Amino acid sequence: MAEHEYSARVVWTGNRGQGTASYRAYDRTWNVETPGKPVIHCSNDPLLGGDPTLHNPEDMLIAALSACHMLWYLHLASDARIAVQAYHDDPLAVGETDRSGASRFLRATLRPRITVPQGTDLRRADAIHHEIHKTCFIARSVNFPVDYAAEYTVA
Secondary structure: OOOOOOOOOEEEOOEOOOOOOOOOOEOOEEEEOOOOOOOEEEEOOHHHOOOOOOEOHHHHHHHHHHHHHHHHHHHHHHHOOOOOOEEEEOOEEEEEEOOOOOEEEEEEEEOEEEEEOOOOOHHHHHHHHHOHHHOOOOOOOOOOOEEEOOEEEEO
16 A cells, blocks of 8 residues: 655634633634645634634535545546536535534535536446545545435536
């Protein structure tokens, strides 16, 4: 097995001048400043008082899961000679918070909308989704179930 390294720089931007002197003295904001890439401005979950206009860790996890699935889908579709013309996903994740305040994801559903040409074997196109969990880095790393509810448009 070959190991791979991934890195990012996360920089807290929420110091209002007092640092973490008290719980309400600071903002839960940060930037992802990976060298050579655009900065991503982030906040915590809006349920915890975060800025709903900024990405939060939960957004980024479900987006990473969806993107990894999409990239593998496109690869496997190409191998199967299925010419995907368009793909977008509106994934939905469900989480829970217990009495202590600890949270976790319970499940996610990927809901890709895929456009394929006339004559495409839609059963084969759909079956690809169930192969991806064997190879997708993110899907193989999460500890909650991931379901698929794909819809196809034939154009």
